[in-house]
Amino acid sequence: MSKQEQQQQALVLGATGGIGGELARQLRAAGWAVRALHRGTAESAGRDAQGIEWVRGDALNAADVLAAARGCAVIVHAVNPPGYRRWSELVLPMIDNTIAAARAQGATVLLPGTVYNYGPDAFPLLREDSPQRPLTRKGAIRVELERRLATAAEAGGMRAIVLRAGDFFGPRAGNSWFTQAMVKPGRPVRAVQLPGRAGVGHQFAYLPDVARTMLALLEKRGALPAFASFQMAGHWDADGREFGRAIQRVVQRRGGAAPRLRAFPWWLVRLVSPFVATLRELLEMRYLWQREVRMDNALLLRTLGHEPHTPLDEAIEATLAGIGCLDGEAVQAAPARA
Template identity: 55%
Template sequence: MTKETGRALVIGATGGIGSEVARALLAGGWQVRALHRDPERARASNPDIDWQAGDAMDEATVVRSAADVSVIVHAVNPPGYRNWAGLVLPMLDSTIAAATATGARILLPGTVYNYGPDAGDAIDEDAPQNPVTRKGAIRVEMERRLRHASSRGAKALVVRAGDFYGPRTGNSWLPQGMVPMKGPLKRVFNPARPGVGHGWAYLPDLAETMVRLIEREGDLAAFDSFHFEGSWVDDNAVFAQAIREAAGRPEAPIYRFPWPLVHAAAPFNETAREMRELIYIWQRPLRLVDAELRAFLGDVPATPLDQALRTTLQGLGRARLDPDGRAVS
């Protein structure tokens, strides 16, 4: 077993998972380059990154920027769920072209959207991928293209995880759905049916896990995939309760998420349509089993839920902490 470091290109380095992976890479001694349409503005988010002007839709720019890297982190997504069909696959094709030209490994943060009801409640890496949504079908196609690219000189690693949360979370269910109001926490919304479990992925833990995996390059297959179980709760109401405790507001009310409003807005609003399409992940448990990951790494980063939520809520401006790290109202 050999730990490897080198140069990495991060596409989507200002987003939730992209920024966390970039930080984890830098902490591990990697040199990190990133593409952004406005590199001067992006540099303020992390001055230790080598920011270069570029667009993930421009294949030539991505290929040129990846010339001397061994890893390409493909963490870019359309904001607000918009125009997935028109943007997601062309952006991935740019990354695949770069990896094929250089022999680099693509690291793709995966999701649970690949899986339909036939996959069961507890899903390992060999579960059938028969999605029931457009977004899920796109995710399956992304992995199919990566698998094909791995037979043509590129390499790929997919790490699938549940819903993201963390102090620098971008578009995710926690800040946008469960605690959407700006400022100190006043209320929490629970999107899940009563008694339904849900999988959450604390971004700093997930990013560290991804870096540990790519540092084991010599032990990975040309196309490899792992599941990251993260912060699984048997009932998402437990997660909602933990949010208000972490915010120092144990008395804050917990309401059911207003799904009827989402259904009503869906015909007129693309973000609402995409949210409605994902309702199934809140109606039944969909747990990622990470036995293969644990067997491969031995130790998987796991920040305690209360600590992870305190850090998340403070970063999102939903809670304040005293000098000892305790939440204050």
């Protein structure tokens, strides 16, 4: 394999998820050869209709990751434990496997970051150098994950890029607050549940825009520090209701009645959480809906000159269509815009 060919090969861990899948598709569209690791049967391996090569393996198995990464200049680490569960057991072993594979290949690790790393002392405006003193168990794990990634990158032999963004939404976003709490996929939108406290701003990110931003950073990886961290502005909902109003506008424009806006029933989640592990995990992160937390994208703008940004109503319409809430439409991603 030539050097040029190697620089156009990427491994995606978590390609069946929202951000991993979106990155895999956008990398392929940009001319990259894309390999995706999955835990399915041997029969399900092979190239799909979009030209992505699926190989059987597990992100928790170091040998599987090392083999899948052979010849790759980029490893997208977009894999997470399902349903917010078992983070303490699974998150750090997976990043260790990715780091080992990246070192072996001299690759760049591309990581979708979170705001879990930060505690209230860093709110309300987060910058890349804001102190990381989280109050939650998940936050502490994410801090350690990034510490290991930074240590490995700064030691040489590999690079790492982290991009933080708001809560994901999009036509193929998978599990998200949009699909799990705000609206019901596959049904006309009659009501929108708003998880945030009234009057408190919240940050969202349209998944195709996130993937396009990560791809743009990847193209500049040679000029970036060995460990580079960036933040997106995405879509800012200043009062916690603008997202709901945008859904109302889209539904009305498509001929439907404006859905009602109502508060998300946190009381019910608290009531049932002793019996459902996933709900207990969601409650731990409720503070992110009760406090204003916003990310400064100044460094991203200096680096790229712009942030890919799809207008809110257009992004909402593509998302509702993609999850079957508008006249039974199939998944249809709107193009990301610069």
